[in-house]
Amino acid sequence: MERPRKNSEEVRTATVGVVIARTGRLARLGDPLAYAMELLAPKLPGLRLVGRDSASTADGARRAVRELVEDEGARIMLTLAGTEVLPAVADTCEEAGIPCLSSTFPWQVYYYGRGATAQRPFRWTYHFCWGLDDIAETFADLWEAVGGTGRTVGCLWNDGPQGTWSRHEEHGFLPAARARGHRLVDPAGYREPSTGFDGHLSAFRDEGVDVVTSAATGTDLGLFRRAAAEQGLRPRLITCSRWLAYPPVPTATGEPPQADVATLVYWTPAHPYRSSIDGMTAAELAEAYERSTGNQWLQPLGLAYALFEVAAHALATAGDPTDPAAVAAALAATRLETIAGPLDWTSGPVENIATVRLAGGQWQRGRAHPYELAVVHNRRVEGLPVDGELVPPA
Structure with a gap:
């Protein structure tokens, strides 16, 4: 891919390319990114923010990157995306020699899953997020809150990237959870979308599972919960790390599958953080989002906003903002x-990575909204109040 030629306008105005899912299955993840771009465009003089739809596919993501570089002259690429889309954006940027910044993807999957090693890190692509080990530590806090140490935990993991990396013996969720003294029961991974969980339920009963952890979609989680209830398996707690960033939606047939499921808390209006651009607080950002869109705030909103903060900082501090190597x-x-907390690429777990702090939460019946994310356990985010107690799943 050829880099765009510089002209006088490009020197004065640096273009920030934004790969956004506006259509397809990841479109809800695109909402906070699109909002942050619209909100910040007038607050970033000297930067031109241009978006392209990934259509929620890897091919669409690659096409969006090419268009942003070749047609718009993007000097840095930003994205929040999913299992296939985010790596496609980052890999295309790595191949093209264009700096890229991304989030909402466990860093081990982003880093090792794309082929980097300690001896061979990426040159152009950077990321901030939590790790699979951070998820395991947070969930272990929750498991121990309901039953003490040494829980027998059933793993509802698929045969795709989520399950494969969760059970990875070196870089995954599994070793970190075992190190806390918990015994994990991991039947064979299931194919998404699942048609049933009889094998998992049988294994969980035989092994005395009293807690279930998952990286399932909402649909598969609902299927599992219904089948478990029919067979009399009632875990003391269910934790899930996937599709829990969004508020549950009540259904005509009863409770949504995410109700009373414990999950990760990485950003809320109560987080004690401010924008490096204009001092806006997390609470003010969430309020502005709800007022503008009419929708409940979303956890990815804080990370979407932070993408632009970091990009603006990098372009302002680069020796030459038109030189990709200087921006990288x-x-x-x-x-x-x-606004998503302190981010530090100089002391990350590996090169190219900054980490995000996690707390434990649970979707519970709310006051202002049908379901609200209660912070129920926190020892890693200083200044974030605990505002709820864990309740057993119905």
């Missing part, structure tokens, strides 16, 4: 207090 070097040197 600025990303690698970034230490910044953002």
